[in-house]
Amino acid sequence: MPEWAGPYDAEAARLDALLRDLGETSWQEQVCLRWYDSGPVTRKATVGEVVAHLTSVDGLVAVALDLSGARLPDGAGGTVDAGAADLPLDAAGRTEALWAAQRAAAAGSPGPHAARSAELRDAWREQSHALLRTVSFAGAGAAGIAVDFGSCTMPLQDAFVDRAFECWIHAADIAEAVAYPYAPPAPRHLNRMVDLAARLLPGALASRRRQGLAASQARLADAGAPGRSLLLQIDGAGGGRWCLPLDSPGALASQDRAVAEVAMDAVEFCQLAAGRLDPERIAIGLSGDREVVRDVLYAAASLSRL
Numbered sequence: 001m002p003e004w005a006g007p008y009d010a011e012a013a014r015l016d017a018l019l020r021d022l023g024e025t026s027w028q029e030q031v032c033l034r035w036y037d038s039g040p041v042t043r044k045a046t047v048g049e050v051v052a053h054l055t056s057v058d059g060l061v062a063v064a065l066d067l068s069g070a071r072l073p074d075g076a077g078g079t080v081d082a083g084a085a086d087l088p089l090d091a092a093g094r095t096e097a098l099w100a101a102q103r104a105a106a107a108g109s110p111g112p113h114a115a116r117s118a119e120l121r122d123a124w125r126e127q128s129h130a131l132l133r134t135v136s137f138a139g140a141g142a143a144g145i146a147v148d149f150g151s152c153t154m155p156l157q158d159a160f161v162d163r164a165f166e167c168w169i170h171a172a173d174i175a176e177a178v179a180y181p182y183a184p185p186a187p188r189h190l191n192r193m194v195d196l197a198a199r200l201l202p203g204a205l206a207s208r209r210r211q212g213l214a215a216s217q218a219r220l221a222d223a224g225a226p227g228r229s230l231l232l233q234i235d236g237a238g239g240g241r242w243c244l245p246l247d248s249p250g251a252l253a254s255q256d257r258a259v260a261e262v263a264m265d266a267v268e269f270c271q272l273a274a275g276r277l278d279p280e281r282i283a284i285g286l287s288g289d290r291e292v293v294r295d296v297l298y299a300a301a302s303l304s305r306l
Contacts, residue, residue: 001132001135001136002135002136002140002142002143002157004143004157004160004161004192005132005135005136005157005160006188006189007160007161007164007165007185007189007192007193008128008131008132008160008161008163008164008167009132010164010185010186010189011164011165011167011168011171011185011189012125012128012132012164012167014167014168014171014182015054015167015168015170015171015174016121016125018171018174018175018180018182019047019051019117019121019174020121021180022047022117022178024116024117026047026178027046027047027048027117027120028046028047028048029046029047029177029178030044030045030046030177031044031045031046031047031049031050031170031173031174031176031177032044032173032176032177033045033050033170033173033306034274034275034276034304035274035275035304035305035306036275036279036301036302036304037302037304037305038213040275040278041275043306045099047117047174047177047178048117048120049099050170050173050174051120051121051124052072052095052098052099052102052120052124053091053095053098053099053170053306054124054166054167054170055070055072055120055123055124055127056072056087056091056094056095056098057091057094057095057149057163057166058070058124058127058128058131058163059094059127060089060094060147060148060149060150061131061147061156061159061160061163062127062130062131063148064145064146064147064148064156064159065131065134065135065138065142065145065156067127067130067131067134069081069127070123070124070126070127071123072098072102072119072120072123073116073119073120073123088150089148089149089150090149090150090151091149091150091151091305091306092305092306093150094150095306131160135156135160142156143155143156143157144156144157147159149162151305158196161192161193161196162196164185164189164192164193165193165196165197165270165274168184168185168193168270169270169271169274169276184237184238184267184270185238187237187238188238189238190237190238190266190267190270191238191239191240191266193238193270194234194238194239194240194266194269194270195240195242197269197270197273197300197303198232198234198242198244199242200303201232201244201296201299201300201303202244202245202246202248202249203249204299204300204302204303205246205249205295205296205299206248206249207299207302208295208298208299208302213298214295214298215291215294215295216246216289216291216292216294216295218246218247219247220247221245221247221248221251222248222250222251223248223250223251224250224251224252225251225252226251226252226254226257227245227246227247227248227251227252227253227257228245228246228247228257228258228259228292229243229244229245229246229253229254229255229257229258229259230243230244230246230253230258230259230260230261230262230292230293230296231243231244231255231258231260231261231262232244232261232262232296233261233262233263233264233285234263234264234265234266234269235263235264235265235266236265236266236267237266238266238267239265239266243255243258244296246259246292246296258288259288259289259292260286260287260288260289260290260292260293260296261286261287261288262284262285262286262293262296262297263284263285263286264282264283264284264285265283268282268283269300272297272300272301273300273301273303273304274304275301275304275305276304277301278301279294279297279298279300279301282297284297
């Protein structure tokens with residue numbers, strides 16, 4: 001297995017263990033899903049719907065690898081193709097369309113309307129195993145295969161880390177709903193998730209600038225040219241230090257041109273990037289330009305999605 005697939009393998013196994021411990025009635029518990037979209041957003045979904053959501057978005061990785069999508073039970077004795085070509089590419093639209101198809105099928109059935117937990121779990125788990133088997137035999141060149149998530153495109157090695165991150169975050173959501181103890185990922189896996197979020201920050205900040213949402217003033221910096229930078233210190237297990245360009249995602253970042261520094265805990269940084277923490281309330285240490293730090297915190301929150 002490629003090293004970059006390790007976090008997804010571990011987080012899928014941990015979620016599978018949690019789901020196997022749940023009783024049938026727990027699958028109808030309401031889970032609070034949270035993300036940030038110009039402000040905090042909250043959505044309620046059952047445990048089963050959260051698993052269907054993960055299956056559907058993982059299906060975009062399956063599409064990139066030319067694998068068949070998972071077939072999820074619809075609650076009416078049939079199945080819904082989570083990898084159907086006519087489903088939207090973006091995570092939220094894809095999930096909503098899948099949920100709508102499941103509900104429509106269930107509404108037309110006189111029988112029980114809830115898809116059986118074992119069938120939902122098995123469909124998700126079989127797909128995760130198929131993804132891991134495929135990349136394990138694909139060779140080193142597979143790391144760069146493009147995965148289209150609708151709102152962005154990532155190389156396969158980053159897409160696997162992204163899916164590990166989502167698996168952990170939503171598993172923690174489920175665990176919170178059913179009062180189940182759930183620990184953060186292993187430090188080496190957490191570090192990969194932090195690194196991915198840190199590398200996405202310059203692009204997220206540039207997007208907020210284009211939308212007129214950034215408070216700090218940008219300065220012209222061509223790709224490859226030196227520009228203002230921010231030092232990001234992530235503490236705790238899985239942490240590290242990153243130097244990020246502020247004025248253009250392609251600008252050259254350097255400690256000598258740093259105008260601000262911010263420090264925070266690794267788990268809290270991931271929760272911020274998942275939209276679980278308010279950018280105004282997260283505990284941080286900072287020095288330098290406060291407007292720059294504020295913009296970076298909001299850029300991190302904007303990485304979140306359903």
